[in-house]
Amino acid sequence: MTAVAAAPRFLPSTLFGASAPSNRITLGFIGCGNQSTIDLPAFLGHDDCQVVAVCDVNTACHGYRHPDQYLGRKPAREKVNAFYAGRAGAAGHRGCDAYNDFREILARADIDAVALVVPDHWHGLMTVMAARAGKDIYCEKPLSLTVAEGQAMVKAVRQHQRILQTGSHYRSSPEARRAAELVRNGRIGEVRRILTQVAEINAVDPGPGWEPTPIPEGFDYDLWLGPAPKVPYHKDRCFYRFRFNLDYSGGQVTNFGAHTNDLAQWALGMDESGPVEVEDLGSEWPAPGGLYNTATKTAFRARYAQGVELLCRTDQPGFSIRIEGSEGWVEYGYQGLKTDPESLKALTPGPNDIRLPQSNPDRIEEASRYHIPDHVRNFLEAIKTRRDPVAPVEVGHRTATVCHLGNIAMRLKRKLNWDPVQERLVGDDEASRMLTRPMRAPWSL
Ligand SMILES: NC(=O)c1ccc[n+]([C@@H]2O[C@H](COP(=O)([O-])OP(=O)(O)OC[C@H]3O[C@@H](n4cnc5c(N)ncnc54)[C@H](O)[C@@H]3O)[C@@H](O)[C@H]2O)c1
Incomplete structure (x- = not known):
């Protein structure tokens, strides 16, 4: 495991107690779609992490992996706020912000880390920009869209001494x-x-001869496409x-x-x-x-x-x-x-x-529902110790x-x-x- 310098902003737990607000890792969660239904609860489940912002170019809609999934930044923010409202010791929670543009999250000095749960064509850019902005990064797999992007991601993470955990959670x-x-x-x-x-x-x-469909209201299609070619929308x-x-x-x-x-x-x-x-x-x-x-x-x-x-x-x-x-x-x-x-x-x-490195040395029972929370735990520990997690960049x-x-x-x-x-x-x-x-x-x- 490589040691990584560049300390995070939070203060040692000995000063404030394990779940004091000043001791929590503050997280911006970017991409509130299908996989957020697994990854977001995995972050919420750790007391020493606080999700302070969510971001998605989609306000809210049905029709993700399953037609009945209703997802986007609005339901994600509601979920986060409801979670903290129901938790003991939630007094320090000021409410979760919701953004359309991820650059607003990267610009916030009070955010330590980001989770990138967006489509693959955004992983490279967002990782490099987040590393430059001094954020630690949980980036979903596959890490990159191209080999060249992966190389740029490695370079940026190391140059800016950031922690990156790839979301390949079977390593946990x-x-x-x-x-x-x-x-x-x-x-x-x-x-x-x-x-x-x-x-x-x-x-x-939809097959050959597919026809464009109207862009849904509340969906920033241009920012969804980002670096990808501009093409007509289809649901x-x-x-x-x-x-x-x-x-x-x-x-x-x-x-x-x-x-x-x-x-x-x-x-x-x-x-x-x-x-x-x-x-x-x-x-x-x-x-x-x-x-x-x-x-x-x-x-x-x-x-x-x-x-x-x-x-x-x-x-x-x-x-x-x-x-x-x-x-x-x-x-x-x-x-x-x-x-x-x-x-x-x-x-x-x-x-x-x-x-081989263990995300959670106490976990001996195999159960797939633990992999992602343990993988996230390992990321949070890596942020604190400034040592690489189990699936570094x-x-x-x-x-x-x-x-x-x-x-x-x-x-x-x-x-x-x-x-x-x-x-x-x-x-x-x-x-x-x-x-x-x-x-x-x-x-x-
Ligand atoms: N670890 C795993 O086992 C696992 C499982 C499923 C998906 N994933 C990964 O998670 C990522 C997301 O997959 P998904 O199934 O959730 O896709 P999805 O399409 O359901 O969700 C992605 C979300 O990101 C949003 N988004 C797109 N561009 C954005 C931008 N510029 N800023 C903010 N939000 C933006 C979309 O609007 C959408 O809500 C993919 O990389 C995928 O490979 C990992």
Whole structure:
């Protein structure tokens, strides 16, 4: 773990008691959509953090992932205020502010940290701007939209000595960590192959011939698009479904792959590196002309220098990872940890075993509802100690890079040679150009 200087603004708890207002980390929560229904309560649940502002370019509407979700900055502010009003010791709470423009949050000197729970095309810009503004950052996965953005994010976070936790919260799962430790400690023998699963597109494309729909009242579409190209509005472009359009995301490859390929990188000890070759294995893509243009079936192979193959595919719903070695395998997914031989699961780590960082050392029970609160807890601790959390900026960047390279190889249908030290593609100008993309003025990194 890297130590990071630049102290936060709050004062030591010994002076005021653990939950005194002056001791709380003040947070601006940016992006009040689908994932905010999980992430916002995770921040509210920690006494030493106070959500003082929320921000969304949408005032409020139905029609996010599920039609009955009613989300946006207005309901988010109401939720925060209702939460603090009902909590003992809430006397210091002045009420939560709500903003349309995130720059107003970044400009507030009384805000220590921000949570970025916005579509992927905003992660890079907001992170760099937040780092420059002196904020610590919880940035949802996938960390970046492009490899070049990820590099800029690493640079900005380190230059401004900020804490960044990537929202790849399976790093806070006891069983996912155990799986990675078993692999790192040779308990499945020599690693041969890794299978990572990413889901299919789980929304219906309006299809070729789609017609623009009116921009809803209370929705700042231009600020939603931000650095992305200016295009006509359609209701299926934005809320939740942005992940199926390459202007804003990388499809399920970056969505689920930011978890499964992240666990592969962790288990292999590749957090500061990556594969050397990436090739398409017969991916499938939607017919041109629709709104969605991300892979319908993911299929790529990434080869690491030591010979391990990672096969990232869409073979089953949801997400899972299976790591196969010469003497057994480990598997992690919604069903938790499975191993072969089964005895591996209960194996007690030896005194000389590699132990990976734990978000919450007291958490031994595997339950997915704990991952995100523990991941947030780990972020808050990192802010206080100025030491890196379990998924710092480099981790998020390198994992996103695997996913982006997979997408580029699948789009071009050819093998790419990646230099993970220089972070560049070798001998392929067309593919290299896809590592970055222009931003719409006035936005730039
Ligand atoms: N960790 C996980 O397991 C997990 C799960 C789901 C989503 N996510 C991530 O969370 C992020 C958001 O996904 P989602 O499903 O909540 O999407 P969403 O579309 O439901 O919500 C995003 C919200 O951000 C708002 N927004 C867009 N641009 C903005 C801007 N410039 N300023 C302020 N608000 C802006 C939108 O209006 C919307 O309300 C994505 O990066 C996604 O990958 C992570």
